[in-house]
Amino acid sequence: MINIKKFSYTDILGWSISRYDRFSNCKRQYFYDYYAKFDEAIPLEKIQFLKNLTSKALEVGNIVHDIIRDMLKRYQISSKPINKNKLFKYSLNLTERYCNSKTFFEHYYNGELISNSEIYEKVKNMLENLLNSSRFTWLEKNALPSSSEWIIEPDGFGETRINNYKVFCKVDFLFPILDKIFIMDWKTGKVDMNKHSRQIMGYSLWVNYHFGKDVSDIIPILTYLYPQYNEQYIKINNFLIKEFANTVAEETKDMYNFLINIEKNIPKDKKYFPSTSNLFFCKRCNYKEICSNK
Ligand code: SF4
Numbered sequence: 563m564i565n566i567k568k569f570s571y572t573d574i575l576g577w578s579i580s581r582y583d584r585f586s587n588c589k590r591q592y593f594y595d596y597y598a599k600f601d602e603a604i605p606l607e608k609i610q611f612l613k614n615l616t617s618k619a620l621e622v623g624n625i626v627h628d629i630i631r632d633m634l635k636r637y638q639i640s641s642k643p644i645n646k647n648k649l650f651k652y653s654l655n656l657t658e659r660y661c662n663s664k665t666f667f668e669h670y671y672n673g674e675l676i677s678n679s680e681i682y683e684k685v686k687n688m689l690e691n692l693l694n695s696s697r698f699t700w701l702e703k704n705a706l707p708s709s710s711e712w713i714i715e716p717d718g719f720g721e722t723r724i725n726n727y728k729v730f731c732k733v734d735f736l737f738p739i740l741d742k743i744f745i746m747d748w749k750t751g752k753v754d755m756n757k758h759s760r761q762i763m764g765y766s767l768w769v770n771y772h773f774g775k776d777v778s779d780i781i782p783i784l785t786y787l788y789p790q791y792n793e794q795y796i797k798i799n800n801f802l803i804k805e806f807a808n809t810v811a812e813e814t815k816d817m818y819n820f821l822i823n824i825e826k827n828i829p830k831d832k833k834y835f836p837s838t839s840n841l842f843f844c845k846r847c848n849y850k851e852i853c854s855n856k
Pocket of ligand 1: 588589590591837838843844845847848849850853854
């Protein structure tokens with residue numbers, strides 16, 4: 563059984579790919595996402611409601627991740643092959659449950675009627691792409707014997723430390739084969755090597771921190787599930803990892819600059835979090851209802 567180091571809770575902000583992306587795209591959106599309770603003008607409930615809006619693409623990704631997680635956990639209990647009919651029935655139920663309990667961006671802002679079956683078709687398509695891939699057969703043969711050692715979406719947010727800074731990198735699926743550790747990350751959207759290779763660097767550092775594995779023994783695989791199964795391999799080495807660790811430190815300090823108290827993670831006034839000038843981000847922003855920049 564692999565044990566993951568736990569950290570005591572602190573208020574200090576933790577770097578993550580998604581957090582820094584948000585920070586880079588629009589400081590005002592970042593404020594709403596992470597510091598809503600400090601907004602003196604807009605009720606917290608309103609900001610939280612908008613924050614929780616989902617979208618069709620987001621929800622497909624969410625559902626696919628949860629089904630693959632559950633399927634892999636089932637493999638940890640029994641090595642019997644998955645019954646596809648049962649899996650798809652489970653997937654349909656989960657899709658309906660998730661979609662019926664959420665408000666979609668497309669419905670809230672554009673009045674679009676959300677079709678659960680349209681979402682399910684995409685979910686099913688992605689699951690079929692995975693199940694029919696040669697990688698899946700390979701996993702059943704090579705990774706299944708050590709399923710008790712698998713790490714599948716570990717509890718919490720994947721907290722770790724990079725250059726002593728708090729960082730969150732939550733892996734989808736990690737498993738050992740002989741002296742190597744494989745990391746698989748499920749992707750349900752478009753190939754984005756710039757963003758996704760940063761994510762992989764973070765996962766590799768997470769493995770390095772928690773298991774003391776040298777990066778040469780870590781094999782990360784970006785797994786795109788749509789429109790067809792497609793894997794991308796990211797080259798990692800000690801130089802790239804060191805460079806990435808320095809970037810994380812710099813980006814964390816960038817975010818610290820917007821705080822009046824770093825230890826307690828208290829932000830400056832909202833006026834110091836400007837709206838983006840790139841209206842492309844505004845079009846798809848959950849907060850456009852309350853933002854004067856829309
Ligand atoms: S609507 Fe535009 S400016 Fe306003 S928070 Fe969203 S992305 Fe930022």
